[in-house]
């Protein structure tokens with residue numbers, strides 16, 4: 001948690017504190033000579049009182065906050081018998097979790113004084129009995145067109161990406177959503193698919209070096225860099241070549257900012273600004289945010305200077321650019337010409353896509369490979385399907401038509417997202433009262449002002465909806481089974497008006513890249529479920545990478 005700068009900073013602070021105390025002593029002794037003893041006594045008492053009051057106030061806040069924090073941790077320990085970081089485990093295991101918090105009222109520390117905290121995670125059977133239809137709750141929460149505001153928990157993300165589509169609310173969000181929806185049109189995605197295919201090829205060529213070796217390889221960092229290359233090229237039109245080790249500074253910064261934000265959310269004492277900066281994390285965060293924002297600004301300005309509006313059809317229709325492969329940024333530049341967006345608005349949206357669009361797909365792909373690597377029978381089905389499309393060809397870039405035929409692979413991807421949704425938690429600040437069904441009293445109302453945090457795992461492991469809720473079973477996504485299920489029992493992309501705008505993009509990317517992996521390799525997972533469990537950061541990720549043994553299927 002502490003950065004390299006921490007000891008230095010603590011040292012400097014200590015030095016200044018001692019210096020100030022010396023000044024104070026000197027000043028005080030001069031004063032004492034000048035004033036009467038009674039006056040001096042009074043002033044001393046006042047100083048002491050002030051200091052004591054201040055200390056008591058700080059202690060009270062810290063005590064209240066930490067007590068709640070440890071109370072929750074104890075509950076986790078008892079209920080889930082976990083011995084790792086209980087806070088992480090709490091969320092990971094808490095597949096029936098909905099927590100409701102009061103909004104931050106005075107300052108950061110208040111956030112942990114959960115005056116109204118409701119948890120429906122007592123135990124699996126209890127929760128099922130007590131709260132019959134968790135997907136009904138999701139439906140009411142996520143379908144609401146009023147309760148679309150993101151709470152204070154998204155604050156640090158906002159400091160990084162600003163108020164883009166993910167974090168904005170009300171009119172700004174409505175306008176942006178309407179404006180940006182066509183940029184995810186099928187025709188646009190089809191063009192991006194070429195990028196997915198090319199970057200996937202780079203990935204498998206790199207992984208090839210580790211294949212046919214008895215030593216396992218942690219494929220997660222490879223996949224992450226591939227996903228980052230894809231999002232940079234599709235969102236900004238910039239090739240950062242993270243896979244081959246270029247632009248390391250930017251690549252590392254993007255990863256580290258997410259990590260710091262997660263630490264901030266996890267450790268309540270960091271919400272107290274002096275501590276945030278004294279640990280060095282505050283300074284590091286500010287520096288990295290500036291670095292990533294400046295990088296995006298530079299790309300925008302260079303793309304702007306060569307922007308050629310004529311690549312779009314005269315029809316003014318964003319969906320049909322003439323032949324050229326455009327980036328998402330080009331669509332935004334076109335909107336800017338029409339007077340709807342400023343440079344900073346564009347920066348916010350591009351950074352939003354950078355944030356939402358790569359860790360999510362990277363985790364999705366890594367977990368899918370990991371699951372498939374534990375079940376030879378499912379892997380055989382994936383291989384057979386891929387061989388039927390590509391035959392012996394190990395080099396041809398997959399096309400959109402190829403990808404459409406990979407139905408079983410898609411089921412595996414969806415099943416992996418069911419068990420491990422890349423975005424484990426979403427939150428809303430209620431701007432209107434929310435009436436929910438209650439197992440005993442019919443309904444209960446959550447008053448406006450509360451923050452509701454929903455664990456998306458909650459609905460997707462309901463045994464009434466899934467035959468093998470805790471198992472990887474791709475046939476859960478057979479057409480007939482899907483048709484029988486309540487749609488809110490599967491919400492890894494959220495649902496309702498604020499659902500994931502990039503879900504088709506994500507599925508197409510995952511299918512294309514994974515088609516490369518399974519065309520080239522037979523995979524075997526080193527760790528099996530329930531080991532190698534995921535940990536929720538901002539995005540759910542494998543706890544200790546994804547270690548796999550890779551074997552070439554054919555001679556290259």
Ligand code: HEM
Nearest residue numbers: 166356357360361364422423426493494498500501502506
């Ligand atoms: C497996 C991959 C992905 C998953 C599981 C996922 C999941 C989600 C979820 C659960 C939300 C709702 C978040 C909330 O309410 O706080 C969301 C929103 C969003 N996602 Fe994704 N996402 C994925 C990939 C992507 C990609 C590739 C992009 C962009 C290229 C993207 C862009 C967005 C944006 C912009 C929003 C905000 C939408 C709005 O509020 O109107 N996502 N995503």
